[in-house]
Structures are given as C-alpha cells and as structure tokens.
Amino acid sequence: MVTRSSSLGRATAVLTAGARSRAWGDRLFRWVVTVLGCAILILVGLMVFKMVDSSMPAIQRFGLAFLWGTTWDPVAQQFGALPFIFGTVVSSLIALLVGGPVGLGAAVFLSELAPAWLRSPVSFLVELLAAIPSVVYGLWGVFVMAPWLRSTAEPALARLLGFLPLFQGPSYGIGMLAGGLVLAIMILPTVAAVSRDVMRAVPVAQREGMLALGATEWEVIREAVMPYARSGILGAVILGLGRALGETMAVTMVIGNRPEISASLFAPSYTMASVIANEFTEATYSLYLSALTEIGLALLGVTLLVNALAKLLVWRIAPPGEGAR
Amino acid sequence: MGNPLLRQSGRGHVRRKVINLVMLSLTGISALLAIAVLFNLLAWVLIQGGSAISPDFFVQTPKPVGEAGGGMGNAIIGTLILLALASVIGIPVGLGAGIYLAEYGDGRLGGAIRFVTDVLTGIPSITVGIFAYTVVVVPMRGFSALAGGVALAVLMIPTVTRTSEEVMRLVPGSLREASLALGIPRWKTILRIVVPTAASGIVTGAMLAVARAAGETAPLLFTAFGNRFWSTALDRPIAALPLQVFTYALSPYDDWRAQAWAGALVLVGMVLVMNVAARLLTRGNRQQE
Numbered sequence: 251m252v253t254r255s256s257s258l259g260r261a262t263a264v265l266t267a268g269a270r271s272r273a274w275g276d277r278l279f280r281w282v283v284t285v286l287g288c289a290i291l292i293l294v295g296l297m298v299f300k301m302v303d304s305s306m307p308a309i310q311r312f313g314l315a316f317l318w319g320t321t322w323d324p325v326a327q328q329f330g331a332l333p334f335i336f337g338t339v340v341s342s343l344i345a346l347l348v349g350g351p352v353g354l355g356a357a358v359f360l361s362e363l364a365p366a367w368l369r370s371p372v373s374f375l376v377e378l379l380a381a382i383p384s385v386v387y388g389l390w391g392v393f394v395m396a397p398w399l400r401s402t403a404e405p406a407l408a409r410l411l412g413f414l415p416l417f418q419g420p421s422y423g424i425g426m427l428a429g430g431l432v433l434a435i436m437i438l439p440t441v442a443a444v445s446r447d448v449m450r451a452v453p454v455a456q457r458e459g460m461l462a463l464g465a466t467e468w469e470v471i472r473e474a475v476m477p478y479a480r481s482g483i484l485g486a487v488i489l490g491l492g493r494a495l496g497e498t499m500a501v502t503m504v505i506g507n508r509p510e511i512s513a514s515l516f517a518p519s520y521t522m523a524s525v526i527a528n529e530f531t532e533a534t535y536s537l538y539l540s541a542l543t544e545i546g547l548a549l550l551g552v553t554l555l556v557n558a559l560a561k562l563l564v565w566r567i568a569p570p571g572e573g574a575r
Numbered sequence: 576m577g578n579p580l581l582r583q584s585g586r587g588h589v590r591r592k593v594i595n596l597v598m599l600s601l602t603g604i605s606a607l608l609a610i611a612v613l614f615n616l617l618a619w620v621l622i623q624g625g626s627a628i629s630p631d632f633f634v635q636t637p638k639p640v641g642e643a644g645g646g647m648g649n650a651i652i653g654t655l656i657l658l659a660l661a662s663v664i665g666i667p668v669g670l671g672a673g674i675y676l677a678e679y680g681d682g683r684l685g686g687a688i689r690f691v692t693d694v695l696t697g698i699p700s701i702t703v704g705i706f707a708y709t710v711v712v713v714p715m716r717g718f719s720a721l722a723g724g725v726a727l728a729v730l731m732i733p734t735v736t737r738t739s740e741e742v743m744r745l746v747p748g749s750l751r752e753a754s755l756a757l758g759i760p761r762w763k764t765i766l767r768i769v770v771p772t773a774a775s776g777i778v779t780g781a782m783l784a785v786a787r788a789a790g791e792t793a794p795l796l797f798t799a800f801g802n803r804f805w806s807t808a809l810d811r812p813i814a815a816l817p818l819q820v821f822t823y824a825l826s827p828y829d830d831w832r833a834q835a836w837a838g839a840l841v842l843v844g845m846v847l848v849m850n851v852a853a854r855l856l857t858r859g860n861r862q863q864e
Contacts, residue, residue, distance in 0.1 A: 279762030280679060286671025287680070287688045290732060294691050297729075300709045301702070355605025363599060364606075374854065375610050381850045382616065383790025385817045386839045389824045390616045393623075393832070435612055442609065466595035489697065496699025498793035499821060523701045523793070530705070530797045543705055550702045557697035561690065 298550070305544035307537055316544060322509045324529070329541040331548070333509040337426070337519040338549075341501060342494040344430025344515070345437050349494075350487050352434070353441030357486075360442070361449040362471055373446070380439035388503030391432045396423035396504055399431075404516055419514040422506065427515040429505035433497055437490035444489055444564060448482030449475055485563030492556040496549060498523040522549045617843070624840025627833035632841075637803050637819070640828055647838050649805045653720070653814035654789060656807060657799060660724025661731055661788050666781055668728075669735025673777075676736065677743035678765055689740075696733040703729050704794035712798060720806075720813035723799025730791060731784035738780025742773040779853040786849035790842060792817035816842050 308316065312329060319330015360373055400423030411417045452475050460474040476483070506518020507528060522545050533539040631646045638645030672692070676685055707726035712718055746769050754764040770777070792815075795801070800812035801819065816838055823835035 275763075276761045279765070283671045283675035283679065284684075286668050287675035287684070289668055290672055290688055290692050290695065290736065293729065293732070294695055296710070297698075297702070297706045300706055304705075304709055352605045352608055355602040356609050359602040359606040363602060372606055372610065375613055376606070378847070378850065379609060379613050381786060381790075381846050382613075383792070383817055383839075383842055383846060385790065385792045385821050385824070386616070386620065386843055389820060389835055389839050390619055392824060394615070394619055438609055466591050468595040468598040469591070471598075492697045496697070496701065498699065498701045499817075503821070503824065523699055526701050526705065527793055527796055530708075531800070543709075546702045546705045549699055553697055553699055553702075554694055557694045558690075560697075561693050 301543055301547045301550060305540050305547045308540040308544040311537065312541075316541070317548070320511065322525075324533075324538050327537060329538075331522070331541075331545050333511050334520055334522040334525050334545060335548075336511050337429075337505065338495055338521040338523070340515075341426060341429040341433055341505065341519065341521060342491055344427065345433030345494040346487060346491055347434075348431060349434030349437045349490060350441055353438040353486075353490065354445055354483065356438070356442040357445035357449060357483075358471055358475075361446045362467070362475065373443075376439050376442050378439075379435065380443070384436070384497065384499040385503075387432055387436060387500035391428060391500055391504040392424070395431065396428050399423045399428055408516075415513040416515050419512075419516050421516045422518065424504055424506045424518060425516050426505065426512075426519040429501045429519065429521065430515070432500045432504050433494045436497055436500060437494050440493055441486050441490040444486035445479070445483045448479045448486065448564065451482070452478045481563045481566050485560045485565075488556055488560035488563065492553050492560060495556065496523060496553050498527050502527050522546075620836065620839050620843050623833070623836035624838075624843075627837040628840060632834070632837050636805060637834075640831070643830065645834070647814075647816060647819050647834065647841070649802065650814040650816045650819040650838070651841065652805075652807065653799070653802065654816040656720055656809075656813060657723045657727055657795070657815055658785055658789055660720065660809070661727035662781070662785060664724060665728035665731035665784065665788075666735055669732040669781075669784070670739050670777065672732070672736040673739030673743065674765060674770070676740040678761075678769070680740070689737075692733045692736050695729075696737075699793075700726075700730055700791050701793040701796075704796060704798055707794065707798045715810065717810075718798060718800035718812040720799055720809045720811065723795050723813065723815065724809075726794035726798045727788040727791060730794065731781075731788050734784035734787065735777075735780050738783070739773070739777045742776025742780070743769055745776070746772045775856050779856050782849050782853040782856075786846045786853070789849070790817055790846055792821050 308329065312319065316329065316331055317335065318332050319328070320332045321328045321330050322333060323329075356376055360369055360376070364372060400421050404417075404421030404423070404427065407417045408421065456474045456478055457470050460470040465473065501521050502524040505521060505524060507520050507524055508518040509520045509525070510517065512519065526542050526546050526549075530539070530542050533542055629646075631644055632648070633646060633651060634648045635644065635646035636649045637647065672688065676689055676692075679685065680688065703726050706729065707722050711722035711725050715722070750768055750772060751764055754768045755761065759767070795815050795818050799815050799818065801822065802812045802814040804814075806813055820835045820838040820842065823831040823838065826832065826835075
C-alpha cells in the first residue's frame with residue numbers, strides 16, 4: 251500500500267514535471283508564432299508610418315492643394331498630383347467597364363454553364379492570366395496591342411463614336427485607352443475567379459426553385475443567382491478595381507507618360523503608380539522624393555480602403571475558409 | 576396572376592428563349608475572349624522570344640548597343656538570388672503567421688491579423704518598393720540585392736500565410752487529438768503532425784508566392800535597381816530579369832527589343848512551370864484523400 255502510493259506519487263510528480271516543461275515549450279512556441287503573426291500587423295503599420303513620415307515635407311509644403319494642383323514641374327519645384335490621379339481613375343474605370351462585364355460573364359459561364367470536364371481547364375487558363383508578369387503584359391501591350399489600336403481599333407471608334415470628345419483626336423496607339431485595356435485584361439481573372447467562387451456558394455435550392463417554376467437558365471442566373479451573390483460580385487469588382495489602381499509596369503509601358511488631362515481616350519496620360527516608377531530614382535532633391543512618396547501614400551490609402559471594402563463584401567457571401575478554398 | 580413567368584406564353588415564350596440563348600452565348604464568349612487573349616499573348620511571347628533566344632542568352636551579360644549577341648545570364652542569376660533572399664525572409668514569417676492563424680487564431684487578434692494579411696495582398700507593389708527603399712536603401716546608403724529581397728518578401732508573406740492557414744485548417748482535428756492524447760506537447764504536435772500533413776498545400780502556396788514575386792518589376796526599380804554586369808553581392812545593385820525586360824522593351828534598338836521578348840519568354844516559362852507544378856501538387860494531394 252505504502253509502496254503503491256509512493257510510486258503513484260512519483261508518477262504524478264513525473265507527469266506534472268513533464269506537463270510543466272511541456273507547458274513551457276508550448277508557451278514558447280505559441281509566443282514565437284504570435285510574434286510572427288503580429289509581424290504582419292507591425293509591417294503594415296510601419297509601412298504606413300514610414301510613408302507618412304517621408305511624405306511630411308511635401309504635405310507641409312503643399313497641403314491639400316497637392317491633390318488638385320495640375321502642374322508637375324520638378325525643375326520649378328511645383329508639384330500637383332491631379333494629372334496622375336485623373337490618369338489612375340480614368341484608366342481604372344475603363345478597366346472596370348471592359349474587364350468587369352467580361353470577367354463576370356466568364357464567371358457565370360464557369361459557375362453555371364460549363365460542363366464539369368470543361369470547368370477545371372478553363373478556370374485554370376483564366377487564372378493563368380493572373381500569373382503572367384505585369385512587365386510581359388506591358389511588352390505585349392507596346393508591340394501587339396498598341397499598333398492594333400492605332401491602325402484598327404481607334405480609327406474605327408473614331409468613325410463610329412467620333413461625335414463624343416472621348417474618341418476624338420489623333421490615334422497614337424499608346425495612350426489612356428491602351429492603359430485601360432491592358433488593365434482590363436489584368437483585372438479580368440480577379441473578377442472572374444472571385445465572382446465564380448461567390449456564385450458557386452449560392453445554394454442549389456435557389457436555382458432548382460426557379461427552374462421548377464419554368465424559368466430559363468438565364469432567368470435563373472439573373473433572378474436567383476445574381477441577387478443572392480450580389481454583394482460578393484460587387485466585392486469581386488472592387489477587388490479588381492484595387493488591382494487596377496495599383497498596377498504599375500504594364501500601364502507605365504503603354505499609357506504614354508505625359509502629365510496632361512485630356513478629354514480624349516486616345517491621348518497619352520500618366521498614372522500615380524507610373525510617375526513613381528519613372529521618376530523615383532531620378533528625384534534629385536528631397537522635396538521631389540517626398541512629393542513622389544506622397545503620391546504613393548495616397549495610392550496606398552485608397553487601395554487599403556478599396557481592398558478592405560471588397561473583403562468585407564466578399565466575406566459576407568463566401569466566408570473565408572469555406573468559399574475561399 | 577402577377578408573376579411574369581406564368582403570364583408569358585406564345586410569343587413571350589419565344590422571346591424568353593431567344594434572350595436565354597443570347598445571354599448564355601455572351602457568357603461563353605466572355606470566357607472564350609479571356610482565353611483568346613491569353614493564347615495571343617503566349618503565342619507572341621513564344622514566337623518572338625523563341626526566335627531571339629539562344630544558348631548565349633543564358634550565360635552572357637548584356638552587350639553595348641550595336642554589338643550583336645549578349646544575353647541576360649546575370650539577370651537570370653540575379654532573379655534567382657532575389658527569389659532565394661525573399662523566400663528566406665518571407666516564407667518563415669508567412670508560415671509562422673499561418674500556424675498562428677490556424678492553431679491559435681480564433682480570437683480577436685487572429686481576426687485582425689487575417690484581415691490585415693488579406694488587405695496586404697492588395698497593396699500596390701510599387702508602394703512596397705517605396706517602403707523597402709525607406710527601410711533598407713536609405714539606411715544602407717545604396718541600392719542593393721537585399722533591399723530587393725525584402726520588397727519581394729513583403730509581397731510573398733500574405734500568400735504564404737493565407738494558403739498555409741487554409742491547408743492546416745483542413746488537417747482533421749482527430750489527428751491533433753490523437754497526438755495530444757499520446758502526451759506529445761502541442762508545439763511538437765503542430766510541427767511534427769499538422770505541418771507535415773499539410774506540407775503539399777504549404778509548398779503549393781509558397782510556390783505560387785515565389786511565382787508571383789518572380790515577375791514583379793515595380794518594387795525592384797528602386798531597391799535592386801538592376802545591373803549590367805555580373806554581380807552576386809547582396810549589398811550592391813543586382814540585375815533582375817523583369818527589370819531587364821522593362822528596360823529593353825522601351826529601348827529604341829531592335830536587338831534589345833528582341834532580347835526583351837527572349838527575357839519575357841524565360842520569365843513566362845519560369846512562372847508557368849511554377850504555377851503548373853503547384854497545380855499538379857494540389858491535384859495529387861486531392862487524389863490521395
């Protein structure tokens with residue numbers, strides 16, 4: 251009896267010692283991965299702080315007028331970001347108008363219509379569009395798309411819709427339209443993949459109910475699937491917008507890089523990301539660098555907002571971990 | 576009845592069928608259009624790049640204007656060095672954060688990290704370049720491979736984190752419980768049971784992240800900066816394939832443009848191989864299940 255209880259006591263002692271060291275190991279491990287997790291928070295925080303800090307001279311010098319100043323003249327130390335903001339906004343809008351519907355169409359096809367054997371390869375190909383490096387899109391844009399725009403598409407647009415100021419003026423190929431179209435191609439896979447996931451998350455009963463009432467397939471899509479997936483699809487489009495706003499290389503290569511505000515889509519333009527890409531290493535004095543960083547900060551702020559909004563919208567439909575797979 | 580579906584018949588019926596056909600065709604055309612653009616782009620890269628590429632391309636450095644030949648050997652090595660650096664920095668952080676989110680991340684902090692990680696995915700790569708410039712280039716007083724690696728690492732982290740979290744969440748709880756019941760501490764359970772079980776998914780995520788980083792140009796412009804000569808030093812500017820393609824594409828010389836296409840071919844080849852490999856890896860995994 252005595253020996254048994256003492257051996258039991260010893261066993262308990264060993265077990266608690268084991269548990270204690272185990273708890274210690276667990277605590278250390280948990281601490282390490284928590285730090286790594288928090289590193290991401292710190293990273294984003296540091297990024298915002300550093301960029302605010304570096305753009306302070308420009309913010310103090312120009313104030314809010316920076317955002318609507320139209321002169322960008324580094325020689326005269328005059329910095330106004332409006333031409334770039336205009337270029338970014340308009341090229342992104344073109345991208346949404348062209349890439350949004352096509353991406354959505356492809357998503358409907360993939361989610362509702364494609365037979366099973368076709369779905370997976372087509373999905374893969376559409377997603378490959380997202381994998382092509384931006385600089386390759388730029389190369390293709392400069393040597394394939396821009397010449398086509400100059401010789402074929404822009405003259406045709408001018409003939410058909412030339413009464414609109416949007417489609418007037420000489421066609422260079424390189425310009426706002428080229429930038430917008432390259433962006434449209436680049437956001438297409440984002441819009442297609444996310445809205446496809448969101449539509450697949452719509453319960454089958456929704457569709458069956460409509461079909462049982464005698465609706466056509468398109469009516470099912472329009473009346474039963476789309477309304478259900480609406481906020482997710484909106485999220486997908488906004489996610490695409492975020493990508494279009496921040497995209498740099500391809501746009502820089504095809505948009506013409508001239509800081510002017512023109513009504514014509516054929517005219518060269520300039521975007522916020524492009525001016526940073528082109529001029530950052532050439533910025534010879536600190537105010538110049540600071541002005542460029544302020545543009546970067548504005549871009550960061552806008553894309554953070556846009557992405558946060560998109561995430562919230564997509565999460566409502568296809569919660570992460572369920573639909574995102 | 577008020578229901579349009581019940582009211583319509585006769586000509587309405589035909590109209591509905593026509594609309595159905597038109598709209599469904601439009602969605603098919605959209606998908607076709609996306610694929611057509613992809614194939615057009617790949618065909619151009621293959622034809623133009625294929626005609627400009629040669630064995631020299633992989634081993635030589637860029638030649639001055641007017642001299643024939645030359646290659647992007649230094650840029651290919653440079654890109655590999657940058658990717659290795661980015662992986663060394665980005666994958667441990669991303670994986671660690673992924674483990675935190677999957678195993679401990681159900682609280683409010685986990686939610687915050689998850690949200691910020693997702694938002695980080697969408698940050699423009701050019702602003703990541705500015706960030707790396709302020710935290711690495713300015714203190715080191717010069718452009719360097721290290722700065723480029725840091726910039727690419729920041730871009731890789733969110734992909735690695737989210738994919739590793741997702742695949743670790745797929746590991747059945749019973750595996751964890753069995754291990755814990757044997758008296759194995761939690762940290763060992765995670766490192767020896769959960770992570771290996773999810774390994775193929777984690778590798779897939781890492782490969783996709785590397786593939787994405789391989790093609791990034793914007794964050795390298797003022798971090799790695801580019802270099803016309805052989806350089807493997809981490810504290811000096813280093814050449815990178817996408818940078819070289821960018822510079823050559825916009826040059827007025829035909830030789831250089833041809834080289835840009837060749838560079839694009841190598842770049843696309845690298846990225847596609849990594850994507851297809853990642854794809855096959857997950858498929859093999861699914862078949863096992």
